[in-house]
Amino acid sequence: MIQLQPASQAPSVLLERPQDAALADALIERAFGPGRLTKSSERVREFAEFAPDLSLCAWRGEALVGVVRQWRVRVGATPAVFLGPIAVAADERSGGVGALLVEQACAAARAAGETAIVLVGDAPYFGRFGFSAALGKAVRLPGPVDQRRVLGVAFTPAGEALEGMIRAL
């Protein structure tokens, strides 16, 4: 017999493990398509340090329904976290999985003593979690980017004054 889980039930959010990477990559690929590899965020991820302690997978049973990855970088001289990509399975969207992942990713970074999180994304979505373009306005990416989409949220005074190029930790 097939057991249906009510869609309203929150999925389990766990740290991404090495064995989850292929499923997570496939979910990201489905969400963004191949064009994502040309983005400036992808250039950052080429030199950033993957943070397995800050990267999360949302599971409904055996099914991966969402993923958010985070990376350690410097902005100018300040260590910071770079968030992305975040993707939720198409048939799970608008059910709060994305919000759960962003909130828990922020909580993990804050608990780890990080200064701030920076990302390239849509302010209308990320604004509800405290991200703002004001915090990202002096943050530079290694490639073309719409500066209004460079968003940040700070956890410490150093994180409130992020300035400069994103570079390797």
Ligand SMILES: CC(C)(COP(=O)(O)OP(=O)(O)OC[C@H]1O[C@@H](n2cnc3c(N)ncnc32)[C@H](O)[C@@H]1OP(=O)(O)O)[C@@H](O)C(=O)NCCC(=O)NCCS
């Ligand atoms: C963005 C994404 C992760 C959100 O996941 P989710 O589980 O649907 O998010 P939530 O349930 O927490 O929030 C959904 C709400 O955010 C809104 N929303 C989603 N993407 C948005 C965006 N780019 N800009 C503004 N609002 C957005 C939805 O319209 C929805 O509103 P509704 O509840 O009124 O329908 C998911 O839509 C996704 O995987 N998209 C494709 C990949 C992508 O674009 N990721 C990066 C976004 S910058």
